Each structure stands twice: as C-alpha cells, then as structure tokens.
Amino acid sequence: MEVVKIENVTRVYQIGKLETQALRGVNLSIESGEFTALVGPSGSGKTTLLQMIGCLDQPTSGRVIIGGKDVTKLNRNQRADMRRGTIGFIFQFFALIPTLTAYENVEMPLLLNGHSPKERQERVMELLKAVDLTDRANNRPDQLSGGQQQRVAIARALASKPTLILADEPTANLDTTNGKQVMDIMKKLNKETGVTFVFATHDPRVISYASRVVTLQDGLIEKDSSS
Amino acid sequence: MMQILKMAFRDLGRNRRRSFFSALAVGGGLALLILMSSVVAGEMGSAIESAINLQTGHIQIRAATYDENKSSLKWEDLVSNPDEVANKIAALDQVETATPRLYASGFLSSGTQSAGARITGIDPLSPASDPYREGVISGDYLNPDDRDALLIGKPMADKLNLEVGDSVSLSLNTADGNVQDQTFIVKGIYTTHTYSFDSATVFLPLAKAQAMTRTENHASTIFVLLKDTTLTDSVVPALSVSSNLEIKTWKDLNVLFVEYETFAQSYIAIFYMIILAISASVIINTLIMSVYERTREIGVLSAIGMRGGRIMMLFLAESSMLAVGGVMMGLIIGVLATLYFNINGFYIGDMGLSGMTIADTIYAKLTMENLVNLTIMTFVVTLLAGLYPAVMASRMQPVEALRAEK
Numbered sequence: 001m002e003v004v005k006i007e008n009v010t011r012v013y014q015i016g017k018l019e020t021q022a023l024r025g026v027n028l029s030i031e032s033g034e035f036t037a038l039v040g041p042s043g044s045g046k047t048t049l050l051q052m053i054g055c056l057d058q059p060t061s062g063r064v065i066i067g068g069k070d071v072t073k074l075n076r077n078q079r080a081d082m083r084r085g086t087i088g089f090i091f092q093f094f095a096l097i098p099t100l101t102a103y104e105n106v107e108m109p110l111l112l113n114g115h116s117p118k119e120r121q122e123r124v125m126e127l128l129k130a131v132d133l134t135d136r137a138n139n140r141p142d143q144l145s146g147g148q149q150q151r152v153a154i155a156r157a158l159a160s161k162p163t164l165i166l167a168d169e170p171t172a173n174l175d176t177t178n179g180k181q182v183m184d185i186m187k188k189l190n191k192e193t194g195v196t197f198v199f200a201t202h203d204p205r206v207i208s209y210a211s212r213v214v215t216l217q218d219g220l221i222e223k224d225s226s227s
Numbered sequence: 228m229m230q231i232l233k234m235a236f237r238d239l240g241r242n243r244r245r246s247f248f249s250a251l252a253v254g255g256g257l258a259l260l261i262l263m264s265s266v267v268a269g270e271m272g273s274a275i276e277s278a279i280n281l282q283t284g285h286i287q288i289r290a291a292t293y294d295e296n297k298s299s300l301k302w303e304d305l306v307s308n309p310d311e312v313a314n315k316i317a318a319l320d321q322v323e324t325a326t327p328r329l330y331a332s333g334f335l336s337s338g339t340q341s342a343g344a345r346i347t348g349i350d351p352l353s354p355a356s357d358p359y360r361e362g363v364i365s366g367d368y369l370n371p372d373d374r375d376a377l378l379i380g381k382p383m384a385d386k387l388n389l390e391v392g393d394s395v396s397l398s399l400n401t402a403d404g405n406v407q408d409q410t411f412i413v414k415g416i417y418t419t420h421t422y423s424f425d426s427a428t429v430f431l432p433l434a435k436a437q438a439m440t441r442t443e444n445h446a447s448t449i450f451v452l453l454k455d456t457t458l459t460d461s462v463v464p465a466l467s468v469s470s471n472l473e474i475k476t477w478k479d480l481n482v483l484f485v486e487y488e489t490f491a492q493s494y495i496a497i498f499y500m501i502i503l504a505i506s507a508s509v510i511i512n513t514l515i516m517s518v519y520e521r522t523r524e525i526g527v528l529s530a531i532g533m534r535g536g537r538i539m540m541l542f543l544a545e546s547s548m549l550a551v552g553g554v555m556m557g558l559i560i561g562v563l564a565t566l567y568f569n570i571n572g573f574y575i576g577d578m579g580l581s582g583m584t585i586a587d588t589i590y591a592k593l594t595m596e597n598l599v600n601l602t603i604m605t606f607v608v609t610l611l612a613g614l615y616p617a618v619m620a621s622r623m624q625p626v627e628a629l630r631a632e633k
Contacts (some may be wrong), residue, residue: 056530057626077534080288084532090627095527099237104230109531156531 002068003164003196004030004053009030011048011060011219020068022048024219025062030198032163035190038200044216046200047168053198054166055079058194067163084112088157090167090186094149096141102128102152103137109159127155131185147178154185158195167199173208183209235544238517246549249513253384253553254560256506257605260499261561262591264601266568267495268550269592275481280358280452281424283480285459288312288449288466291473298330298345298447300440307447317450319465319576321458324606326353327446329436331400335379335429337387344429346384346592348436348446352573358415361431366415371432376414380425384416388515391416397429402441409439420587430475434529503605506553507612510546514616518542525620526628535621542620550606557605558598565593 006028013020025047030036030053038046051057052064053177055071056079064071071082088109091094098107106127110120128134131151141149150170157165171179187209190197198208207213215223239246279285289295293304307313309327318327329348334341349356351369359378360368369378377397379389389395391413398408411431418425437443453462459476466474478485518525528538568591575589 051626054530056629057624077536080529080532080534082532083530089527089530091530092522095523095530095629097234097524097527099234099241104233108230108528111535112532146330160532 001032002029003032003034004028005063005065005196006049006052007063007065009019009049009052009059009064011045011052011057012060013101020134020179022217023052023059026219026221027217028214028221028224030196032196033190033194034198034212035210036196036198036212036214037207038198038214038216039202039207040216040222041107041202043218045219046216048168048219049216050168050198050200054089055082055166084109085160086162088160088162088165088195088204090150090153090157090165090170090171092172094141094146094153094173096149096152096156098141101138101140102133102144102148102155104156105141105152106159109156113160123159124155127158128152130158131155145178147172147181150174150178150182151185154182154189158189158193161193162195164198167197169201169203170199171201171203176205179205210214228540231544235541235548236503238521238541239545239548242517244571245513245516249509250507250549250552251556253506253550253605253609255554256502257554257557257601258425258561258564259502260601260605261557261598262564262568263495263498264597265565265591265593266589267491268594268597269483269569271491272592273590274455275477275484275513277421277424278481278484279456279477280420281421283477284450285348285453285456285477286462286466286473287475287480288316288450288451288468289447291471295330298332298400300400300447302402302442302445305442305445305447307415308444309444309449309565312468312472312575313449316436316449316466319462321453321455321462321465323326323452323454324348324354324413325449325451326355327433327440328448328450329433329440329445330445330447331399331436331440333397333429335387335395335397337389337393337395340387342383343427344397344453345427346397346436348431348433348440350375350433351430358419359374359410362417362419363415364418366413368415369430369432373414373432374435375409375411376432377411378415378417378430379413380428381416381418382426383429384413386426389413389416392427399440401439402445407439407441424467436578499604503608506605507608508547510609510612511615513545513549514542514613515619516617517545518620521620522623522628522631525623526625526631529623529625529628538623539617542617543610543613546610546617549613550609554602554606558602562593562598564566565591569593582616624625 006026009023009026011023013022038049040046052059058072065087070074088188103124106124107120110123130138132152133151134143171182183206186197213227214221284572290304290306294301313325313327314324332348333344333346335344351371393413394410395413398406401407463474525538570589572590
C-alpha cells in the first residue's frame with residue numbers, strides 16, 4: 001500500500017530578493033513498511049522533502065499525498081490533525097519537552113489524541129519497555145543521556161500508532177554506540193510493527209540500515225535504489 | 228487541560244526568578260492601586276466628614292435670602308427664634324442634634340499683626356460643638372455665658388503671636404451695617420487638624436455673638452447633625468419649615484467637594500491606567516521572551532500535532548498563573564500597607580486648598596468594592612497582556628520554529 005506519494009513537488013524559498021529552489025520537481029512513492037533513507041549532501045533538499053512529507057511545510061507547486069489524502073489542500077489545523085494521527089517525528093536535536101518527564105513526553109501525543117488514562121498508561125509503559133527505558137520513566141530530559149533522550153523521542157513518535165515515522169538525522173548528535181542502538185531500535189520496530197520509516201541522513205553507517213536509499217542532489221532525486 | 232496547566236506551571240518554574248519578579252510586578256501594581264484607592268477613599272471620606280462635622284452639618288436651615296458668601300447679618304436674612312426651630316428639628320428621631328449658629332465677618336488684631344476671621348457664634352454645650360471642645364490644645368473651652376472670651380485656631384494664634392490669656396481686639400460687622408470693636412481674652416486655642424478651617428475660624432458663645440452683632444434672637448443657620456449621613460435624603464422631606472426658610476443638605480453646601488471628588492476620580496483613573504500598563508508591559512515582555520526562548524519547543528509541539536489553539540492556551544495558562552500569583556501577592560501587600568496607613572495615617576500638612584476641610588493626616592480606608600474591582604481589573608489586564616505573546620506562539624510556522632536555535 002502506498003503511504004506517501006510526492007508528485008512533481010517544488011519548493012522555492014524567498015529570502016529577501018533571493019530565490020532558492022530547495023526542491024525542483026520531486027516525484028517519489030513510498031510503500032507501507034519501507035525503511036527508506038533520504039541521502040545527499042547538505043542543501044540537497046532532503047530535510048525540505050521530509051518536511052513536505054510530514055505536513056510541516058507546503059510545496060510551492062505539486063502534490064503531497066499521505067495515506068491517499070492530498071495534504072497540500074489542508075489548512076493549518078487539518079495539517080496538525082494529520083500529523084497527530086498519522087505521522088511520528090524524530091529530530092536530530094532529540095526535541096523532548098524539557099519540563100516533562102520521559103513518561104509525560106511519550107504520553108503527550110496520546111493526550112492530544114484524547115486517549116483514556118488507562119490506555120495512555122498501558123501504551124506509554126509498553127513503548128518505554130520497547131526502547132528499554134522503563135526505569136527512566138520519571139526522569140526529565142536533562143537527567144537522560146543523548147541516546148536515552150532519542151529513544152524517548154522514538155517512543156513518543158510511535159505513541160499514536162502512526163503509519164509513518166519521519167526522522168531527520170536521528171543519529172547526528174549521538175556517539176557511535178548510541179547511534180547504533182537507536183538505529184537498531186528503529187529497525188526492530190519497523191520489522192515488528194510494520195510502521196514505515198523515512199529518515200534523512202548522510203551517515204554511511206545509518207544508510208546501511210535502509211532497505212531503500214533515495215539520493216537527492218540540488219533538489220532533485222538523483223538515484224533511487226532498493227537493497 | 229490538566230496537562231496544559233501542568234506544563235504551564237512547570238514552564239514558569241524554569242526561570243523562577245523571572246516568573247517571581249513578573250508576578251511581583253503585577254502584585255506591586257495591584258498593591259499600589261489598592262493603596263491609592265484607599266488613600267483617596269480615606270481622604271475624600273474624611274474630608275466630607277470633616278466638612279460635615281466642622282462646617283456644614285448634614286443639613287442647615289437658613290433664611291431663603293441668606294447669602295453665605297457675605298455672611299449677611301440683616302434680620303431678614305437670618306432665622307428668627309432659632310432655638311424654637313432647632314428644638315423642633317431635634318425632636319425628629321433621625322436627628323442627633325440641631326443648634327443655632329451665627330456667622331459674621333470679623334477682623335482680629337494684636338499688636339502690629341492682624342487677620343481676617345470668620346466669627347462663629349456657637350452654643351458651646353451643644354454636641355455639635357464637640358469637635359471644637361475636643362480640639363482645645365491649650366487653655367479652656369468656652370462657656371455659654373462668657374462675655375469677653377474667644378476660642379482661636381492654632382494657625383491664627385501663631386500668626387498673631389497669641390497665647391492663652393492674651394488680649395486681642397476683634398472688629399466685626401453688625402446687623403445695622405456698622406462695625407463693633409471689643410477686646411477679648413484668648414480663652415483657648417484649638418485645632419481640628421484642618422488647616423483651612425483652623426486658620427480662619429474664631430468661636431464666640433452664641434449669645435455674645437448675637438449681642439455684639441446686634442442680631443438679638445436671630446441666627447445665620449440651624450446646624451443639624453443626623454445620626455447617619457445616609458439618612459440625609461430621607462430626613463429632608465420630614466422637615467417642615469416656614470416658607471421664608473430653606474433647607475440645604477451637605478451636598479448643596481459642599482459643591483466644591485463633590486466636584487473635587489469627581490475630578491479626583493478621573494485623575495486617579497489615569498494613574499490606574501499607567502500602573503496597569505506598566506504591569507501589563509512586564510507580563511508581555513516576560514511572555515515574549517519565553518516564546519522566543521521556546522520557539523523550537525513550540526515547533527516540536529506543533530509537529531506532534533498540537534493545534535495553534537492549544538499552544539495559545541498554554542501561554543494563556545502561564546499568564547493566568549502569573550496573574551493569580553501576582554494578584555495574591557498584591558492583595559497581601561496592598562491590604563497590609565492599607566492597614567498600616569489606616570492605623571497610622573500619613574501626614575500631608577496643609578494642602579493649601581482654601582475652602583476645603585482636608586485634614587492634615589490621611590487615613591487609608593479600604594472598601595470591599597474597591598478591592599474587588601481592582602483585583603478583577605488587574606487580573607483581566609494581566610490576562611489580556613498574555614494574549615499577544617500567546618497568539619504569537621500559536622501562529623508560528625512549525626518549520627521555522629523547528630529551525631530556531633535552542
């Protein structure tokens with residue numbers, strides 16, 4: 001089943017009088033359960049493409065279809081609803097809410113989705129167990145290592161059982177051991193839950209985990225290869 | 228909602244000192260408003276009370292032709308048989324006391340010094356004269372049958388270098404348009420702590436004043452004190468006086484005060500607005516700083532699907548908490564400060580407002596109405612101040628917010 005369909009998407013940034021074309025007409029289709037890496041040098045457009053797929057930004061032209069729905073026509077709140085129900089995010093900078101505990105960070109998407117307290121508790125504990133952080137449930141982000149924080153972020157991304165998880169350079173701020181641990185968990189969850197992962201990276205060790213590698217260059221897909 | 232409140236509370240805890248001082252700014256503003264309103268209420272209340280007790284009474288019965296400014300002494304401008312009229316009025320239940328008084332323009336001189344004076348003939352034994360009796364600071368109070376003694380205010384005594392027992396020459400107008408002179412002994416010096424009154428008013432026993440002014444059995448007014456100021460409007464219709472007399476209430480007799488109060492209220496309202504604007508700007512500043520510091524976090528919340536409305540609620544919850552904290556601090560500080568000035572008062576001396584019986588010490592007076600109004604006003608203004616930063620946070624584009632430096 002096609003989870004993501006990108007049709008001739010362009011994205012032009014206007015900075016003062018200067019126009020920068022981040023995407024120049026990208027076409028891409030991602031099937032359910034894929035573990036896809038978007039690779040390319042800095043400025044190649046991989047983060048921009050990830051933001052288009054994640055309904056965080058809107059294309060200048062073209063269409064983005066997520067789960068069969070054209071998200072380019074959605075308004076601000078509808079896009080927020082789309083992200084909440086369908087998409088999980090993992091960021092390079094961990095991006096946990098610093099005032100909330102690990103437990104509360106994972107619980108946040110469930111709260112936004114209106115789950116009952118019992119459902120929330122079961123789901124959060126299940127996810128913290130999956131990322132091996134049950135004993136850190138009550139710690140705040142500043143009491144966790146970078147690797148632990150990123151694992152909490154993975155648990156949070158999975159909380160609402162999304163069909164798609166987008167990760168932007170998820171290991172960029174981690175050492176080799178923690179980076180490997182995070183990728184192992186992502187791969188394991190991909191296999192166990194069937195959730196689709198799309199991640200942007202230029203780390204060769206991370207690329208080796210991908211079942212499909214999409215290479216971008218100057219805002220265009222240069223190469224698309226499956227292993 | 229609980230989660231929003233929890234997050235808001237913890238967000239404020241991130242920078243406790245800043246949150247504390249922001250709330251304190253709100254609290255300080257409210258405390259200042261409470262104190263100001265209490266001082267104004269105290270000042271106005273005591274000024275009206277002083278004016279009633281010292282100068283105008285609650286009600287006066289006068290001849291319809293009487294001209295207060297001229298202190299007219301013509302018989303036709305005076306109340307004849309004043310004791311009879313006063314006794315009739317005093318018989319009413321709501322009336323505390325009713326007593327005749329005579330006013331005359333006079334001139335005191337001692338050695339090379341001289342001063343104009345408002346000579347007031349009073350019944351020294353009437354309860355209406357209590358404030359003067361109680362105000363005697365040296366010498367003795369008047370007796371009804373004193374014939375060469377007068378009571379003089381402290382500022383005038385100082386001006387004329389007079390002490391108790393000194394002689395002073397008094398010249399005053401008479402009913403037939405002549406001037407009568409007599410030397411009096413300063414029997415007592417009084418103060419009502421109301422400079423404008425004390426510096427101009429000289430008391431004589433009514434009988435002596437009537438004799439000297441040749442007004443005989445006449446008085447300028449029947450001075451009426453009621454059991455309560457609020458009874459004034461209900462007593463007026465119950466008074467039946469002859470057609471040549473008219474009834475004046477304390478409101479008619481203190482027009483200047485009523486106007487001054489209206490003016491003071493509008494003046495104070497401007498101060499209120501300035502204080503509230505300062506408090507509001509502190510809150511706006513704090514929350515805008517918070518929005519900028521947490522831009523990336525706002526991006527994350529937006530990315531995980533929090534709608535703009537909820538992000539706005541989060542910041543509004545923070546401003547509400549600052550408002551609650553600030554209002555609580557303000558209430559404590561404001562009420563304590565008011566209590567202090569309610570007991571101790573503060574000395575303002577001579578305000579220099581002629582014709583206004585403003586006491587030299589103001590005692591703050593807190594009313595529940597003021598307290599509730601100011602608290603609600605401060606709370607609402609603080610909430611409104613939080614609106615702009617909250618809207619700003621809710622309108623952030625997630626992509627740009629996520630790109631922000633931490």
